[in-house]
Amino acid sequence: MRDYLGDLASDLLGAGVALRGRCECGAVAFEIANARDTVTCCHCSQCRRTSGHYWASTRADIADVTFTRDDGLSWFQSSKDARRGFCKNCGSSLFYQPVGANHLGIAAGSLDLPTGMTAGKHIFTADAGDYYTIPDDAPHIPD
Numbered sequence: 001m002r003d004y005l006g007d008l009a010s011d012l013l014g015a016g017v018a019l020r021g022r023c024e025c026g027a028v029a030f031e032i033a034n035a036r037d038t039v040t041c042c043h044c045s046q047c048r049r050t051s052g053h054y055w056a057s058t059r060a061d062i063a064d065v066t067f068t069r070d071d072g073l074s075w076f077q078s079s080k081d082a083r084r085g086f087c088k089n090c091g092s093s094l095f096y097q098p099v100g101a102n103h104l105g106i107a108a109g110s111l112d113l114p115t116g117m118t119a120g121k122h123i124f125t126a127d128a129g130d131y132y133t134i135p136d137d138a139p140h141i142p143d
């Protein structure tokens with residue numbers, strides 16, 4: 001049976017979902033009005049090193065992200081193409097932003113549950129670590 005209110009809510013939110021997230025210590029906290037409802041998992045070496053495993057993130061326009069705390073937020077220029085946001089107090093990996101982009105990649109692990117999200121794709125799978133098996137929950141893209 002069609003859930004009218006649920007359909008109405010998803011229409012109002014576009015294709016995405018509204019969420020809250022934070023770092024482990026709380027010095028970075030944010031609300032997202034409209035996040036992509038899929039998670040991209042990146043297995044490249046930069047993402048593996050900065051996240052500690054592989055990087056799983058959703059995506060939102062910067063205009064849809066409101067910081068309720070950002071005193072812990074710091075950025076690391078991880079390549080000429082992008083920077084990564086993290087909490088300088090607790091070390092949580094939080095954001096990925098291509099240079100000049102008006103959107104943020106947002107760590108799926110930072111989000112309050114339930115996220116309502118599903119895995120969307122695994123990228124740079126050719127660069128994956130050798131100690132795990134990439135889940136078969138979404139397409140694998142080698143590079």
Ligand SMILES: [Zn+2]
Binds near residue numbers: 024026087088090091
């Ligand atoms: Zn923190």
